[in-house]
Amino acid sequence: MSEKNKAHDEFTADIVSENPNVIQILKTGLEKEISEVLLWDSLKKEDGTFVTKELSKIQSDALFSIKTKRSSKLEIYILFEHKSYVDKNIHTQLGGYLMEIYRKQTKPKLVLPFVLYHGKNNWNIKPVFIDNFDLHPDDLKLFSRYFPNFEFSLMDLGKTDVNELDMSLGLKSMMFALKYIWDLNSDESLKAFILLLKDLFFAQKEQLILERIIVYLYTSSKIKPERLEKIISEVISSEKAGIAMSTAELLREEGIEKKEREIVINMFSEGLSSEQIANYTHLPLETIIEIEKEK
Secondary structure, X not given: OOHHHHHHXXXXXXXXXXXXXXXXXXXXXXXXXXXXXXXXXXXXXXXOOOOOXXXXXXXXXXXXXXXXXXXXXXXXXXXXXXXXXXXXXXXXXXXXXXXXXXXXXXXXXXXXXXXXXXXXXXXXXXXXHHHHOOOOXXXXXXXXXXXXXXXXXXXXXXXXXXXXXXXXXXXXXXXXXXXXXXXXXXXXXXXXXXXXXXXXXXXXXXXXXXXXHHHHHHHHOOOOHHHHHHHHHXXXXXXXXHHHHHHHHHHHHHHHHHHHHHHHHHHHHOOOOHHHHHHHHOOOHHHHHHHHHHO
């Protein structure tokens, strides 16, 4: 996985780590007739019991369970998948996940696949699996019963007016980031994007979300802190522009800490003691011991 794709996945995983965000996305992204029958207060994230090792490694994927208004006994699963590019293997990927989930169920429960897409190219894959086959109508009628046919619900941010979404300020701002991340090369486009986040800059309780968005800009594009600081100063205020540099410094420090942790773990795997590692790396012995406990 490329570093840019990893940045997209980690940002989306950050979004869906909070149930209120998931509920708002699904409420607007699912078909109206489905959204209306789901009991949103009952939504909960599953612990991965039904998720393969391959699935669990992809941070943006998440499995949720939810009840319906029609029957408290009817519980369904929602498989949340994020894509930052047009994936021609989406059906085989989702199909594999679905079969694994169904295989591990003691009592069959419906699984609804949901895909959030924000890539720069038009999504051209039909959600219904069998519709992607070029078959003569007679052959389709004859052989369709042998297809493992299913479809997924698709929320394509490229075709979505984010301004019209019924979402919180923080979540809507993150949706703007996903939607426009590919179009921020020019100063004019970056200015337009920052203006979309104007309310976020002045919402004190949402500063953490603003920092998360800025980190996403740095890790998934070629935007430099100095350029972002200049743009924020021009379209928001010079007072608010400082967050561009402070977030960059925070990101740099986190990167150093991550690298140090990787080095310490590798040295442990080579059989070195905590004292030896502290001596070689010049890190505090307490830090080495903490890393050993966490690894």
